[in-house]
Amino acid sequence: MEEKTYVEDVDRSVYDIRNEEGDNVYRIHQGLTKEIVMKISEEKNDPQWMRDFRLKCLDIYNDLKLPNWGADISDLNMDEIATYVRTNTKMANTWKDVPKEIKDTFEQLGIPQAERESLAGVGAQYDSELVYHNVRKEVEDQGVIYTDFESALRGPYADLVKEKFMTIIKPEEHKFAALHGAVWSGGSFVYVPKGVDVGIPLQSYFRLNAAGAGQFEHTLIIVEDGAKLHFIEGCSAPKYNVNNLHAGLVEIVVGDDATMRYSTIENWSKNMYNLNSKKAIVGKNSKMEWVSGSFGSHVSYLYPCTVLNGENSHMEFTGITFAGEGQNLDTGLKVIQNAPNTSSAVSTKSISKGGGICTTRSEVVITAKGENSKSAVSCESLMIDDISRSDTIPAMDIRTNTADVGHEATIGRISDEAVFYMMARGIPEEEAKTMIVSGFAENVSKELPLEYAVEMNNLIRLEMKGSIG
């Protein structure tokens, strides 16, 4: 009997290392009430404006409904989620000062090694708080600020942080943005001064260890005129049999003539609801690049949004989503081209297997101000078996007659002709199929720094066995 092509699930063993919650952990009561929000604010010693803001966000959260589109999230019960969990340790700027069990976790995830070899700075968040943050001196000397968000809230950039905080993604935008505003904790603040090119990337890594908890880190990145930055975000969690929630929020301001690249390898565990929000506002002659790999979580809602407000600004999005058994990953992007001569180029790929569901959802809006703007969108989906699902939902809203928009989408299986061609050249069938699937993901991996490309390739280690039935 012929054996059906089989694709191995993502090997998650390295991410499933977990530390038992000991006495040195502070965990807030489960649920979402005014008292809990006030308690978080108190724990974090918020300034008054932030305390007021949190309460306003809670009201907005209570007023907004759950989305009536997208993957089902009705099983997510906020009464069962602890929104703030922290280990009783101070943030360190050397790894030797990080508690051993936490340091070991990050060692196994390869973060300190990556920092030594290829990063300009690292922030490591464990549950609700940063446990490590460091930036290379030469980068610091250029005037680059890379710090934990709580320090930024009180430091010399406090006014700037107050001015920008949740103005790019407003709490009214959706229920989980409001939730974030109410219970946010941790995250990073990055400021790149005018004309500074941060040659090597900064990385924040978010690790959620606690069962039944939420992580709500806030990242604010400001890239001034003529500056250049590559920021990498990594995230993972061990698997539990209770729901976890991630509702982080990333706000990016890109000045004029600047370049920003934001790369994400998202590998949450399969009990995670990943309801994340990211948005960038881009100035003239600037470039915003998103590189996104979504491999983990039980349910994901993830659509990085770019608002091209500056003339001649450009956005590129390269993304891959891999959904296996028990996963419903609703990913994609939004771009609003709101100035003349803007352009966007989008390439998304998705792979569904083992009953996994991939939905690629996109929105391209060219407003009346976007004269002579262009957009090219390409969506490709690969179905590995007939128990999975793959949907493509691209929306385009064009409001100027000088726009030029092209969109193409394809969906299908591994091409028999391609397999046959490779077999005719002496490549065994299993190897041919592995090469085809790896090649499918290549445009994302080539956009990542080498070590992250290797990580991504490990994540989608597709082992093809047998022959197709």
Place this chain on the structure above:
Amino acid sequence: MEAKQMIINQLPVRTWNHLKMNEAVVKDAAFVKKGTVEVFPTAGLQVESTSSVDFSTIPTGAGKDMDLAATAADPEGITIYSKKEQAEEDFVRLVYTYEEDGNAMNTLRLETADDATLTVYVEMKAKEGITGKGALSIKAKLGKESCLRLITVQKSEEGFELFNDIGGATEEKAKFEVCQLILGNGDQYNGCDVELHGEASETEINVGYAKAGKSRLDMNYIARHYGPLTISNITASGSLRDQSFKLFRGTLDFVRGAKEASGAEAEDVFLIDDGVINQTIPLILCGEENVAGAHGATIGKPDDDTVFYLKSRGIPEAEAIELLAQAKLQAVVHKIPHKALRREYEILTGGFVDEEE
């Protein structure tokens, strides 16, 4: 008139609400009378006016609200049942006219027996200056290896809305061809949902439109692949002028079991004037591994190189753009199988009439 609201043209899968693309909301949607209809069969056409098909099980593109309104307003309607292969020159032409203010609804039921063929022309015309709505619900059941060609031409002006709602279901190797011309500056709503049940059955939908003024065109085309080896092609092309608005929803739905099915949808839109709004949402829904689905869209101003080429041949730019916009419509007109009607529609759409044809 009773104030009633209908939700129509819903996307099979919802997306972000802020886009306002998930559905269309129709106000004052109580249909209390029927429109005037005249039926012109060709002499050789041999059809019957009754059918045993339960058409209530066939969904339409506009959806349940429209279906319920149609069944209530015109439960008998007109039924055309073709039991045999008709001669190539034979067809039936139905002309629905709206000459008074108010909302009118009609139903049309079509059936082709196994191996039968049928060509149906439907015209929906509203007199200028009237206000209200004209709606037509068309449902079709295609037997094995049968072919149904449905050509609809609709025209209304500002103040009068037209609703053209189609549902179809196919058996093995049947082919359902739909060709539509959407004209005039009245708001128009078109829905079409074809369920490809039978193995190797097929649908081809070609839509041409020209919208101007402040008119709105709201479309929802769905090809649902249930059977193996089924094929669908949806093509919509047209032009928008002034402050007109167009929303194209197109869905290829590959249901598990539709092995080796293939579907393609393509949209080509000219945005001629500043102030137009174009919305496009082409869905591919896939629950089956062994299928091929593709979508392509080109939206924007007429291609600079083509305009330059025409200008270099002495054609003024405005005329060149007009010519290119016309070509979008004429590409659909030229699919009309009967010469006399093709010429009539060429004139109606302002196209070039080739006397030598």
